[in-house]
Amino acid sequence: MYHKVDPAHTDMLTVTPEQLRQQLQYLHTNGYSVITMPDLLAYARDQRSSLPKRPVLITFDDAYANNLTYALPILKEHPTPATIFVPTAYVGDVNAWDRDAPSFVADNLLTAEQLKGLTSSLISLAYHSHRHINYKHTDVDGIRNDLTENKQAAQEMALPMVSAFAYPYGGRPKKPAARQQMQDAMQAAGIQLGFRIGNRINPLPIRNLFDINRIDIRGTDSFSAFKRKIRWGKLL
Known part of the structure; x- marks a missing residue:
């Protein structure tokens, strides 16, 4: 799970192009098979079908404009497919959901035309709620409404979405009954x-x-930490 790519700095949500290139190269040279979201959807429909050995899915949350500027050229080098999860209310705007954070910095998000231009054999687009809300704190009616807006906005912008969803903040209802309703x-x-x-x-x-679990890739992690995460998951 990636978010931003920026050559000027790193933080919990931002890797540099050099880090991304090194990490993808590691996957390609160490027996991992990078799959597409349509590959995983096909597997999900019939789990008796097969995935390649050591499958990995590359995802980017929030559709930052720097994904086009810095990530796409690196993805094309190998080539490496990836999925971008799109919060549709903010397409062509900035990451306004972060405005209350003490260290808020406005980052541009991809426009609808840019998103449509990205889609190819390499890039898939998928859902990330409409307003980037945390489903952990949202009742089922609010979730239904957000999903409806998410899909309608994508249709109005003619974005070619696949039927996958990433929970903003990773949040889902805690109680089993509420999670089942979601x-x-x-x-x-x-x-x-x-x-x-x-x-x-x-x-x-x-x-x-x-x-489905994802592994949080941070720009503040060393390359050794990245390799441990890829092998073992959560660092203890």
């Missing part, structure tokens, strides 16, 4: 896969298609 709402909206953070390796077959 999953039912997502299925009713046509969503087939839901991604949390989790920082754990997903065993195959996938146990819960709406609770």
Whole structure:
């Protein structure tokens, strides 16, 4: 799970192009197979089908403009497919959901035309809620409304979305009954896969298609830490 790519600095959400290039090169030279979101969707529909050995999915949250400027050229080098999760209310704007953070810095987000120009055999677009809300603190009616807005906005912008969703902040309802209601709402909206953070390796077959772990890749991590995360998941 990546967010931003910027040559000028690193932080918890930002890697440099050099870090991204080194990390992707490591995957390619150490027996990992980078798959597409459509590959994973096909596997999810029939888990008797096969994925390649040591499959890895590359994702970027929030659709930052720097993904186009700095990530895409590196993805093309190998080439490496990736998925961008889009909060549709903010397309062409900035990361306004972060405004209350003490260290807020406005970062430009991709426009609808830029997003459509990105889609190819390398890049898939998927859902990241409409208003980047935390589903952990949202009741089922609010989740249904957000999913409806998310899909409608994507349709109005003619964005070619795949039926996968990443929870903003990794948040899902805590109580089992409420989480099941969320999953039912997502299925009713046509969503087939839901991604949390989790920082754990997903065993195959996938146990819960709406609770798939991702590994949080931070610019503040050393390359050694990256390699340990890829092998073991959460660092202890």
